Amino acid sequence: ATFLTIFLAFLFCPSVGLSVGNMFYVFSDEGITVLQPSECEIRRHMKQTERIVATYEEMCPKGEGVSPQRCVWSSAVNVRDKYIYVTQPLQSRLLVVDIQAQKVVQAVATDPFPVKIIYDKSHDQVWILTWGNMDKTHPTLQVSVKHKCFIIMH
Numbered sequence: 001a002t003f004l005t006i007f008l009a010f011l012f013c014p015s016v017g018l019s020v021g022n023m024f025y026v027f028s029d030e031g032i033t034v035l036q037p038s039e040c041e042i043r044r045h046m047k048q049t050e051r052i053v054a055t056y057e058e059m060c061p062k063g064e065g066v067s068p069q070r071c072v073w074s075s076a077v078n079v080r081d082k083y084i085y086v087t088q089p090l091q092s093r094l095l096v097v098d099i100q101a102q103k104v105v106q107a108v109a110t111d112p113f114p115v116k117i118i119y120d121k122s123h124d125q126v127w128i129l130t131w132g133n134m135d136k137t138h139p140t141l142q143v144s145v146k147h148k149c150f151i152i153m154h
Helices: 003-012
Strands: 016-020 023-028 031-036 041-047 076-079 083-088 093-098 103-109 114-120 125-130 140-145 149-153
Touching (some): 076 114, 083 114, 093 114
Antiparallel strands (some): 016 023, 031 041, 076 083, 083 093, 093 103, 114 125, 125 140, 140 149
C-alpha cells in the first residue's frame, strides 16, 4: 500500500486514527498502519493475522461465517506516550500497542462491545464505555487503575 492509498482510505473509509509524537497510527479493516507524515512514508503495517506477543492470538481473529478477515476498531488513546490502547468491539477487548516496539503486546477482555476509551492523565486511568450489545441495552463503564485491573461501573 502506498502513502496515498492509506491517506485516501483514512479519509473515506471507516477507520480510527491517532497521532503519537511524529507518527500517525491508522486503524483500518486491514490492521494497523504506522505513518510518518513528515516524510510521507509508511513505517510499519501490522496485518490482521499478526500475533499478539502475550497470547499469540491473531490481532484480528476471523469471526464465524465472516469472510474476508477484517479488523473492527472503535476508539484509541495514547497512554503516557508508551502505549496505545485501542478497542475492538466485536471481540469485546482492547489491544495494547507498544509504541516503541510497534507491536501489539497484550489483549485485555472488556465487557461486551467497547465503543469509547478515554485516558485520564491526572489519575493515570483508562475509562472504557461499553454498550453490552448493538442495541446499547446494557451499557457499562470500566476503569483501569494503573492499567492492572478493570472495575465495572453499572
